[in-house]
Amino acid sequence: MENKNYTPVFDDNEMKTVEYHKSKYPAQMAAVMPLLWMIQEKYGWISTDAMKYVGDLLKLPHDHVLGVATFYSMYFKKPVGKYHLQICTNVSCMLCGGYDIFNHISRKLGIKNKEITPDGIFSIEEVECLGSCATAPMLQINNKEFHEKLTTEEADKLLENLRNSN
């Protein structure tokens, strides 16, 4: 990916959101998770400079922010593809073919777990239960939309659609 380490800046509007998040909690430190989310929404992943930036905004030691960012699996500490496919392989999905979906997509894109395609469009990750057990197997894109009750054909179609919409 081209932007190996970026320097983040929030504009005035975003700074208002920062102030709102600070006001929700009795202590500033609590706003660290919402702020990291804001960074990830804007830049796609969280760089070291971004962690320092959040630390400065909340008057927290930088290593505290690093500690938080690395503890939670949904914060990306490295760039991911434009479409980050998070495929569940936990028990309920596994019973319904979660690994088939994972291996199929992995083979199709020619990448392994936590790798990015050379064009930067796709990356895949094997994730733990996403609470979609009745509609297994499933995948989530960029921590957002759920795609449930998948078959390999539907997975193909999904990849095709994403590639075309790019």
Next chain:
Amino acid sequence: MEKIILKDIPDLDKISVYESNGGYAAWKKVLSQMKPEEVIEEVKKSGLRGRGGACFPTGLKWSFMPKGNEKPKYLCCNGDESEPGSFKDREIFEKNPHQFIEGALIAAYSMGIKAVYVYIRGEYWKWINIMEECVSDAYKNGYIGKNILGSGYSVEMYVHKGAGAYICGEESSLMNSLEGKRGYPRVKPPFPAAVGVWGNPTTINNIETLANVPEIINKGAEWFSKIGEPKHPGTLLFGVSGHVNKPGVYELPTGIPLMTLINDYCGGVKNGKDFKMIIPGGSSMPPLTKEESLTMKMDAESLKAVGSAIGTAGVMVMNEDTDIVHVLQRITKFYYHESCGQCTPCREGCGWMLKVLNRIMDGTGRHSDLDLLISVAENIEGNTICALGDAAAWPVKWTIRKFRKEFEAKIKEDKTGLPAVNKVHGLRKSEEYMTISDHTEQVKVEKLMGKVQELTQNEDVKRFSS
């Protein structure tokens, strides 16, 4: 059967629809007619028990909160829901979010709480958006905020988004996460009711628990206590997944026979197959064999009697073709991934158990491995700060005990030739003490040595070397 939470009313997530179906009536009743102690007493009488897994009596939990207002008090609503196989809170957020909000407000009033935090797992992006909208609608209609409905009582409600950590469903870990720290569980005591979030008295309740409260206020404790099993009254949201024809969330009274749930509601096992194993309450709970399942009733006491637990009522059904060893390996992989790393037994033990299960799956397992796994599991259990250690140990211990033959079938030949007895603690110098990587190394070396021997037997090589 009348439903308490997942009512068959369309668009109940809209505040106007909820209001026209008797919504927020309990909240109005509480504010105008009931004292906080009366609310707690009513919930106590109803026999409502927590729906997050531990089944602790809710009214009792609320009564632990200190009276008076010297310190601010907080309510955390636990919507982290990361237990594999459970997906019920998501259904509440989607189908009846306002009933949960109403319940949380009533709970807050009964304990004199000024701020409510709704902690929802970060993966539930769609449902977080729904909840944020619902909370803001409730603010607009005057159910949350300052001097609510002229009662003089004020409370704030905020939605907090998690970021993907199973451990944050543990109450003390949730509090650390809410404070903006790593989600490390805290040592108890002090309990949250004394020292909770930001050092202040805190109560943590599951989403489903709170969603039950408005109907208890509306219809009375006696009505509620007569639903289902007397010792664990009410309904449960059973989330059924795995090899069944109609997986989904079913709201049914406690004490319903497991077979009724699976055959009558879920349409039986897929493809007309038989089932082999059922996990009754999310992946942490000890599994049930077919024989146990046939007569099992789904409530806290009945499951406790056979050494399992109702947990989050996430029922996972596995058919006769399921590879039990693979299932256990996957479950253990989950706990290894999710262990927060604070306590050595859990952090290291989960890794050991996974490595041993990996080698059984690879076909390089040993007969002594099964007892070794149980021994590791028993050394994790009870030796950690939070219950994640137990949650990781129980499935390993009980799956091996109940399905030992499945595991033995995988260990066809023991490459080490050790007896099938666990001598871990006795064999000081044996290879039993080797680490797992040593073992795979040894297999590699043995293979290599075999090749060398083959070569030395070769006539051409003999001639060449001489």
